[in-house]
Amino acid sequence: MKKTNLLLSVLAVFLFTAVLIISTAVAQPGQGRPGHYQQPKAQFEASRSMKDNLARQTGRDIVIHLNSGATIQGYVKFVGDKLVHLERLGGGRDYYDALVRIEDITAIEARFRGDR
Numbered sequence: 001m002k003k004t005n006l007l008l009s010v011l012a013v014f015l016f017t018a019v020l021i022i023s024t025a026v027a028q029p030g031q032g033r034p035g036h037y038q039q040p041k042a043q044f045e046a047s048r049s050m051k052d053n054l055a056r057q058t059g060r061d062i063v064i065h066l067n068s069g070a071t072i073q074g075y076v077k078f079v080g081d082k083l084v085h086l087e088r089l090g091g092g093r094d095y096y097d098a099l100v101r102i103e104d105i106t107a108i109e110a111r112f113r114g115d116r
Contacts (some may be wrong), residue, residue: 043112051102055079062088062108064100074096 044053054076056063063073064086073090077097085107086098 044108044110050105050108051079051081053108054084054102054105057108057110060110061090062086064105065107065109066100067104067106072100074098 041082043056045056057076059076060076061073062078063071064084065071072086074086074097075088076084077087078085079102082102083099084102086100088094089098
């Protein structure tokens with residue numbers, strides 16, 4: 001009886017260790033800071049459309065310059081065919097979102113160097 005309990009205990013420890021090692025290997029994040037997934041290097045592509053460049057900035061903080069001269073800072077949540085959805089707007093408006101017509105955008109600013 002003691003041999004069976006010992007064998008079951010050893011088997012349980014072995015299985016637990018195997019599951020832990022396999023789950024850690026499968027969930028391994030990309031290179032960079034431990035425990036953080038690294039986003040692809042952000043950049044603009046001048047040969048692509050404004051919509052494509054906005055889509056590459058999804059999840060990032062950007063500044064958008066409009067035809068009217070106004071600027072809007074926020075995180076790109078979603079880019080549609082004609083609209084871009086910004087969330088957590090700058091200027092103390094963290095709880096506000098904005099929908100901006102892509103055709104009204106004249107320029108985009110984004111931080112690339114020194115990104116983490």
